[in-house]
Amino acid sequence: MISVRNLHKRFGDLEVLKGIDLDVQQGGTVVVIGPSGSGKTTFLRCLNILEAPSAGSVKIGDQTVDFSRPLSKREIASFRKQSAMVFQHYNLFPHMTALENVMEGPVTVQKVPKQKARERAEALLTKVGLGEKLHEYPFQLSGGQQQRVGIARALALDPKVMLFDEPTSALDPELVGEVLQVMKDLASEGMTMVVVTHEMRFAREVADEVIFMDGGHVIERGKPEDVFTRPSQERTQRFLNLIQNTDVL
Amino acid sequence: MSSLFTDPERAERLIDIAQSSLLPLLEGVILYTIPLTLISFAFGLALAVLTALARISTVKPLQIIARIYVSAIRGTPLIVQLFILFYGLPTLEIEIDPFPAAVIGFSLNVGAYASEVIRAAILSIPKGQWEAADTIGMSYSQSLKRIILPQAARVSVPPLSNTFISLVKDTSLASLILVTEMFRRAQEIAARTYEFLLLYMEAAVIYWILCFLLSLVQGRLENRFDRYVSR
Numbered sequence: 001m002i003s004v005r006n007l008h009k010r011f012g013d014l015e016v017l018k019g020i021d022l023d024v025q026q027g028g029t030v031v032v033i034g035p036s037g038s039g040k041t042t043f044l045r046c047l048n049i050l051e052a053p054s055a056g057s058v059k060i061g062d063q064t065v066d067f068s069r070p071l072s073k074r075e076i077a078s079f080r081k082q083s084a085m086v087f088q089h090y091n092l093f094p095h096m097t098a099l100e101n102v103m104e105g106p107v108t109v110q111k112v113p114k115q116k117a118r119e120r121a122e123a124l125l126t127k128v129g130l131g132e133k134l135h136e137y138p139f140q141l142s143g144g145q146q147q148r149v150g151i152a153r154a155l156a157l158d159p160k161v162m163l164f165d166e167p168t169s170a171l172d173p174e175l176v177g178e179v180l181q182v183m184k185d186l187a188s189e190g191m192t193m194v195v196v197t198h199e200m201r202f203a204r205e206v207a208d209e210v211i212f213m214d215g216g217h218v219i220e221r222g223k224p225e226d227v228f229t230r231p232s233q234e235r236t237q238r239f240l241n242l243i244q245n246t247d248v249l
Numbered sequence: 250m251s252s253l254f255t256d257p258e259r260a261e262r263l264i265d266i267a268q269s270s271l272l273p274l275l276e277g278v279i280l281y282t283i284p285l286t287l288i289s290f291a292f293g294l295a296l297a298v299l300t301a302l303a304r305i306s307t308v309k310p311l312q313i314i315a316r317i318y319v320s321a322i323r324g325t326p327l328i329v330q331l332f333i334l335f336y337g338l339p340t341l342e343i344e345i346d347p348f349p350a351a352v353i354g355f356s357l358n359v360g361a362y363a364s365e366v367i368r369a370a371i372l373s374i375p376k377g378q379w380e381a382a383d384t385i386g387m388s389y390s391q392s393l394k395r396i397i398l399p400q401a402a403r404v405s406v407p408p409l410s411n412t413f414i415s416l417v418k419d420t421s422l423a424s425l426i427l428v429t430e431m432f433r434r435a436q437e438i439a440a441r442t443y444e445f446l447l448l449y450m451e452a453a454v455i456y457w458i459l460c461f462l463l464s465l466v467q468g469r470l471e472n473r474f475d476r477y478v479s480r
Contacts, residue, residue, distance in 0.1 A: 048384055050380055050383060050384065077386060077388070080384065081386055085380075085381075089377055091375075091378060091380060093378065093381065094478065095403070104385065105385035108391055108395055109386040109391065110386070137476070137477040138477075139477065139478055154384075
């Protein structure tokens with residue numbers, strides 16, 4: 001479903017991604033971990049071309065883009081339709097209700113009739129447990145609720161792939177569970193997902209593969225139980241110790 | 250001066266003039282001051298949005314044109330701009346009637362000042378809003394129309410109200426290019442009756458009332474926009 005080859009990203013003189021490869025099967029979930037500044041968020045943003053990669057290629061579904069040449073707006077727009085993004089800070093539209101947030105993409109971009117989009121949005125919000133909050137504005141919702149609206153908004157686009165950029169990092173600890181539960185449900189329903197997160201328990205339970213990034217490279221990859229319990233690289237071990245000691249788990 | 254308080258005939262004359270001048274002044278407000286303000290503000294606001302977009306666009310020539318326009322308008326007095334339009338352009342055989350000349354002058358003026366307000370408001374919207382719009386597949390114009398400008402509008406209400414209220418008062422300058430708006434009528438009656446203080450105070454009070462009403466509208470607009478932010 002996803003196939004990334006030799007992806008590079010440069011900001012001026014700074015090379016943030018130094019040749020990343022990734023393959024995700026249909027219905028697979030890949031969790032990307034790594035210290036801040038490792039390039040993991042940039043990598044995720046490249047998959048959606050929120051950052052334009054400097055070189056390499058990304059294939060999602062049946063569309064491939066090669067970044068060795070500049071892309072037209074049309075090409076970017078067409079490629080973006082394959083995936084949907086969930087942001088660390090939710091990035092909900094504050095001037096729209098939960099329902100309007102979820103309807104916005106289908107109605108404005110995909111030209112779905114309003115009535116149909118509304119029914120779908122209601123169903124999606126109900127699915128993420130917000131059937132009672134359809135007409136609330138984002139400021140009236142808790143962080144966890146806002147993030148679930150963010151997930152519903154992304155799902156409304158019928159993406160082939162869901163990209164999660166640290167979806168629980170901005171949440172109070174007691175709200176993390178409700179968001180992870182929604183993501184687990186999605187994974188078990190067969191959604192293809194790439195998740196940047198520090199939630200090791202989520203990674204253990206859901207991920208088919210864990211990728212550890214540092215300094216713009218993939219340092220280690222494998223099944224979660226292998227990467228977490230017997231990492232082959234010293235840097236992975238050090239990172240795991242660090243986050244376990246600071247009790248991020 | 251004392252006669253004003255001691256001479257009953259003088260007081261009666263003043264009341265007479267105040268009463269008889271009220272209708273022509275209000276007529277000036279309704280026929281000229283208000284239309285001039287509304288039309289110029291509408292054109293000016295459209296021009297301001299375009300100018301702000303040009304300023305934040307990545308197209309260099311657009312940026313430069315917008316910068317020169319804003320700099321020229323902000324760097325020259327409004328009265329000079331109006332005089333160029335009305336008394337200057339006929340030299341080039343471009344003759345514009347007083348009212349359209351005033352509309353052009355005020356629109357250009359509002360466009361320049363308000364463009365800075367709108368530019369700041371657009372830039373104040375977090376980058377994540379553009380990104381979220383991008384990822385749900387919106388084009389630049391869809392993002393602007395649906396996501397960015399509605400939020401920028403909320404931020405713009407107080408400073409744009411300033412611009413609007415200034416415009417109401419600035420329309421008095423149109424009197425100098427022969428638009429028979431309210432202040433020009435006050436001048437004419439004052440010249441005829443020699444009651445300068447009375448007529449100019451009357452004009453001042455009418456402007457004040459207009460602006461007071463506008464500030465009430467501003468308050469209502471702010472409340473409307475604030476429904477989606479926590480207070």
